[in-house]
Amino acid sequence: MTEGVRLKDVREGRGKVSLWSEDDGKTVLNLAVNEYLEVPSRLNILPLTRGYLPGDSPSRKFLKYGLHVRIPDVESREEAARHYEQIGIGFQDRIEAVVNTAAGPRRGYCWTGFRDRRHRLARFVDMVEAVELIAYIIKGKLAGPRMDDREEDMQNVNDMPSRSDDDKYNFVLRPMPVKFSENPAADAFDLRADCKCEDSQFHCESNKRYVAGEDLMCAHIVAAFGLASSKRSSNIVVQNPFAIPREKMIRLKEKVATQTIIMKKDRHGGAFREAPTKAEVEALLWIAMKEVNYMEMFYHDDTAKKMLEAAECIKV
Ligand SMILES: [Zn+2]
Numbered sequence: 001m002t003e004g005v006r007l008k009d010v011r012e013g014r015g016k017v018s019l020w021s022e023d024d025g026k027t028v029l030n031l032a033v034n035e036y037l038e039v040p041s042r043l044n045i046l047p048l049t050r051g052y053l054p055g056d057s058p059s060r061k062f063l064k065y066g067l068h069v070r071i072p073d074v075e076s077r078e079e080a081a082r083h084y085e086q087i088g089i090g091f092q093d094r095i096e097a098v099v100n101t102a103a104g105p106r107r108g109y110c111w112t113g114f115r116d117r118r119h120r121l122a123r124f125v126d127m128v129e130a131v132e133l134i135a136y137i138i139k140g141k142l143a144g145p146r147m148d149d150r151e152e153d154m155q156n157v158n159d160m161p162s163r164s165d166d167d168k169y170n171f172v173l174r175p176m177p178v179k180f181s182e183n184p185a186a187d188a189f190d191l192r193a194d195c196k197c198e199d200s201q202f203h204c205e206s207n208k209r210y211v212a213g214e215d216l217m218c219a220h221i222v223a224a225f226g227l228a229s230s231k232r233s234s235n236i237v238v239q240n241p242f243a244i245p246r247e248k249m250i251r252l253k254e255k256v257a258t259q260t261i262i263m264k265k266d267r268h269g270g271a272f273r274e275a276p277t278k279a280e281v282e283a284l285l286w287i288a289m290k291e292v293n294y295m296e297m298f299y300h301d302d303t304a305k306k307m308l309e310a311a312e313c314i315k316v
Pocket residue numbers: 169195196197198199200218219220221
């Protein structure tokens with residue numbers, strides 16, 4: 001579905017190109033088919049927090065060391081349960097709060113698990129791809145994964161397909177934040193899976209000096225979580241750590257991926273045009289979201305079942 005930016009069109013003078021400015025969320029959504037937005041190289045869309053090895057590409061550095069937003073800290077599993085049960089604050093409220101206060105390009109939103117103290121990174125680009133992947137599966141264009149939930153707090157996922165390669169991935173989602181768990185609100189923070197796809201591996205091994213450990217919640221993990229959530233009936237998922245894109249958000253990601261052009265400088269000071277990388281698409285989505293209403297872009301769904309409804313609307 002997502003094809004590269006039609007750079008050829010632009011080079012040959014067929015497309016209409018305007019300059020991306022800081023507040024272009026709405027402009028991107030309204031681009032006609034042959035219109036493009038060019039992101040000038042002086043706009044730093046991949047801002048970094050700290051040092052890095054000089055050999056890495058800017059997108060690679062950003063994925064690891066770029067600015068991010070943190071889901072507000074919760075001190076303990078007990079505090080997560082108290083917020084959820086007594087005040088009614090769940091993970092979906094936390095995502096909405098951080099998105100509404102973000103002001104500029106980010107590599108995604110992060111949080112820390114209680115049990116393993118590892119960081120998790122979730123990106124909008126992966127959450128949209130997850131819904132697209134579910135669309136391919138429920139509409140029969142890709143064979144769905146085999147799933148087995150014999151244990152109530154785990155989901156064994158086998159042969160999770162991919163849209164970008166022919167590989168199939170196996171992993172376990174655990175703990176599942178399900179109804180009969182002793183503390184689903186905390187389980188949502190602790191959810192983990194070890195996918196072996198290129199995005200996840202690239203993330204883990206991008207730098208030998210990186211010691212803290214951070215897991216990327218790749219599109220396969222998010223899609224598997226959505227599929228598992230909708231399948232469970234006896235012990236349903238009641239907390240969801242992922243934002244579920246509405247049709248408008250899916251369209252925004254599509255337009256950013258195919259109708260923006262990144263201007264880059266080569267070593268000799270010359271300029272060249274490139275289609276955005278996944279890291280750049282994520283950064284531009286965060287910039288664009290400053291101008292749009294959260295509730296227009298995302299569902300607020302603790303059970304994650306809306307992922308299937310969102311996927312139904314996608315043409316494959
Ligand atoms: Zn993956």
